[in-house]
Amino acid sequence: MTALDPRQIAKIMGGDVIGRDAVNVPGPGHSKTDRSLSIKIGSKYPAGFVVFSHAGDDPIECRDFVRDALGLGSFRGEQEQERRRAPLSVVVNTGASIVNDKNKDWALQIWQQSVDPVGTIVEGYLRNERGLELGTDIAGRVVRFHGSLKYDQFRRLPGMVCLMRSILSDEPVAIHRTFLDRDTGAKVDRKMLGPAKGAAIKIDPHASLDGRLTIGEGFETTHAARHAGFKPAWALGSAGAIGAFPVLRGITQLTLLKEIDPTSDLKTNECAKRYLRARRHVKVITPNVGTDFNDVWKASQR
Known part of the structure; x- marks a missing residue:
């Protein structure tokens, strides 16, 4: 997937760039003036970005909402295609580092x-x-x-x-x-x-x-x-x-x-x-x- 540009995301979704790799946009079903959905861009994220809703919206819905707006298609559909192409493997991951990174990003977004x-x-x-x-x-x-x-x-x-x-x-x-x-x-x-x-x-x-x-x-x-x-x-x-x-x-x-x-x-x-x-x-x-x-x-x- 090509690198995401925060300015382009803000333009497409009617939001504001709040940092080098962060954008606030209206959440799904919210008004054009809303800025409750934060998007953090980074190659370390499976989708190329991570979302956080300050309004408490469902994170999966928010993620697919962003992908649809950017023309990237459903993340579930993309994952299914990759699963069919890939050989069978077993991955063990406690998820602790991913959770810490995600919480750190959310924390610093709130600080910003x-x-x-x-x-x-x-x-x-x-x-x-x-x-x-x-x-x-x-x-x-x-x-x-x-x-x-x-x-x-x-x-x-x-x-x-x-x-x-x-x-x-x-x-x-x-x-x-x-x-x-x-x-x-x-x-x-x-x-x-x-x-x-x-x-x-x-x-x-x-x-x-x-x-x-x-x-x-x-x-x-x-x-x-x-x-x-x-x-x-x-x-x-x-x-x-x-x-x-x-x-x-x-x-x-x-x-x-x-x-x-x-x-x-x-x-x-x-x-x-x-x-x-x-x-x-x-x-x-x-x-x-x-x-x-x-x-x-x-x-x-x-």
């Missing part, structure tokens, strides 16, 4: 579609619910706003989207979504998307590391620590991620934001022991108010 959070419900959530200022240094670079995140098959909610980068390579690989109530601005839920293992919300850039690093679980907890002067800082997303945090070259002093929770206690100690064995300085901060450092910060502002 998200916008500067200044003046949005995200800024209000951080200030009113968490006692935190967004900060122009992280707005758009680390934190963005999305007005319609798919929460479940029935609901789409606005939310805060944080970019997660590989701890070692700094490559963007996943996102962390905080779903917010459209009316009150309060947190509804949190979810990660993409291969988040071995990744972090690098609130301060990797290049800014100066021998010191503070790590915590949640973005809000870690950002609160930054307000108190603990910089540079990264949020890892979970206690398990803290427990698995590797010893990084150049880090001579690690500060761990412990939470009042048995799992946090266990995983924080695992990480601390790893760094101590590597002859690095370790500081563990335990909250004396509430359950995490954000609670401590909010109490200090009253």
Whole structure:
């Protein structure tokens, strides 16, 4: 199959090019102004592209909808022809790498579609619910706003989207979504998307590391620590991620934001022991108010 051109796809399907290899177009049965169907182009995909519906449409229907629009015919029909021509073979594949690649693509598409959070419900959530200022240094670079995140098959909610980068390579690989109530601005839920293992919300850039690093679980907890002067800082997303945090070259002093929770206690100690064995300085901060450092910060502002 010939290489697909995003500009040609956008022209044929009445959509918009959103990246070097990505297009948003109207989904099947949607209006011409709709842009709920994302198309990611790549030779690694069996059809030459992969689709993701932000409206929850059936992925098989969306894939064939795109193929029909581009004159490529039914993917099922093409597969059947190839099956008849090919010799019998057995392929064993767990599908883990394919799923990770697909989720990474979806995550980064959502990140690309998200916008500067200044003046949005995200800024209000951080200030009113968490006692935190967004900060122009992280707005758009680390934190963005999305007005319609798919929460479940029935609901789409606005939310805060944080970019997660590989701890070692700094490559963007996943996102962390905080779903917010459209009316009150309060947190509804949190979810990660993409291969988040071995990744972090690098609130301060990797290049800014100066021998010191503070790590915590949640973005809000870690950002609160930054307000108190603990910089540079990264949020890892979970206690398990803290427990698995590797010893990084150049880090001579690690500060761990412990939470009042048995799992946090266990995983924080695992990480601390790893760094101590590597002859690095370790500081563990335990909250004396509430359950995490954000609670401590909010109490200090009253």
